[in-house]
Amino acid sequence: MIRRKIVAGNWKMNLTQSEAAKLAAEVCKDGVHYPCQVILIPSFPYLAGVKQALTGSTVQIGAQNCSSKENGALTGEVSAAQLQSVGIEFVIIGHSERREQFGESNAVLKDKLTLALKYRLKPIFCCGEPLKVRERGNEQQYVEQQLEESLFPFSQAELEQLVIAYEPIWAIGTGLNATAEQAQQMHVFIRGLVQGKYGSSAAQQLHILYGGSCKPSNAKELFSCPDVDGGLIGGASLVAKDFLAIIAAAQ
Numbered sequence: 403m404i405r406r407k408i409v410a411g412n413w414k415m416n417l418t419q420s421e422a423a424k425l426a427a428e429v430c431k432d433g434v435h436y437p438c439q440v441i442l443i444p445s446f447p448y449l450a451g452v453k454q455a456l457t458g459s460t461v462q463i464g465a466q467n468c469s470s471k472e473n474g475a476l477t478g479e480v481s482a483a484q485l486q487s488v489g490i491e492f493v494i495i496g497h498s499e500r501r502e503q504f505g506e507s508n509a510v511l512k513d514k515l516t517l518a519l520k521y522r523l524k525p526i527f528c529c530g531e532p533l534k535v536r537e538r539g540n541e542q543q544y545v546e547q548q549l550e551e552s553l554f555p556f557s558q559a560e561l562e563q564l565v566i567a568y569e570p571i572w573a574i575g576t577g578l579n580a581t582a583e584q585a586q587q588m589h590v591f592i593r594g595l596v597q598g599k600y601g602s603s604a605a606q607q608l609h610i611l612y613g614g615s616c617k618p619s620n621a622k623e624l625f626s627c628p629d630v631d632g633g634l635i636g637g638a639s640l641v642a643k644d645f646l647a648i649i650a651a652a653q
C-alpha cells in the first residue's frame with residue numbers, strides 16, 4: 403500500500419508573530435509544489451493567524467499540545483474543544499519535551515488522546531527512547547510500553563485517525579539523527595505491534611513519521627525507508643529553505 407508522505411514542522415516555542423507570519427508565507431508561496439502532505443505546527447497565539455495565511459493552500463495546521471482535561475479552572479491550559487473551535491486539524495500528543503519537562507505520563511497522554519479524538523483532531527502521537535535505554539538495547543520494549551499504555555486502549559476506528567511519530571530522544575535537537583537503518587527497524591517494529599493488535603489493514607494504513615535532527619542532507623535517505631512515512635521536523639522547519647528542501651525530499 404502506498405502511503406502519501408507527511409512532513410510536519412514543529413516550530414516549538416520559537417518565532418515572534420511577524421516571524422511566524424513570514425515563515426508561513428514562504429512555505430505557502432504561490433507555485434510551490436508539495437509532493438506530500440504538509441502541516442505547520444506553531445505556538446498557540448499564532449494558530450489563528452497562520453491558519454488564515456494557509457487559506458487556499460493545501461498546507462494544514464496543527465497545535466503542539468492540548469489539555470488532558472475537558473474544560474474548567476485550569477489556568478494556562480488549552481483544550482481540544484477550543485482547538486477544534488478555531489479549525490485546528492492536528493495536535494501533537496506526547497512529545498518527549500512534554501513528557502520529560504512537564505511530567506506527562508503515558509496515562510495522562512491517553513487522556514489527551516481521548517479528548518483529541520473526541521473533538522476530531524488528528525493526533526500526532528510521539529514515542530521514542532532516551533539514550534540510556536538505547537545503550538542498553540531496550541528501545542523496543544520502551545516504545546512498546548509507551549504504545550501499550552497510551553495508544554492501544556483505543557479502537558481500530560480511533561487508531562485510524564492518528565499518526566505516530568517515532569522520535570528517539572537522543573536525536574532531537576542534537577544534530578545526531580537516527581540512521582535510516584535504525585529508523586526503519588523501529589518503524590517496522592511499531593507497525594508490527596499495530597498489526598498484532600489491530601490487523602494488517604490498519605497497520606498498512608498507519609503513517610509513522612520519523613523525528614530527530616531530520617534535515618535537507620538526510621531527509622531523502624530517511625524518507626526512502628519503506629516504513630518511514632515522512633517526518634516531524636523541529637529546528638529545520640524554522641528555515642523556509644530547509645523545510646522546503648525536506649518537503650521536496652518526501653516524494
Ligand code: PGA
Pocket residue numbers: 412569573574575576577613614615616634635636637638
Ligand atoms: P529536531 O526536533 O528536528 O529539532 O531534532 C524534532 C522534534 O522535536 O519534533
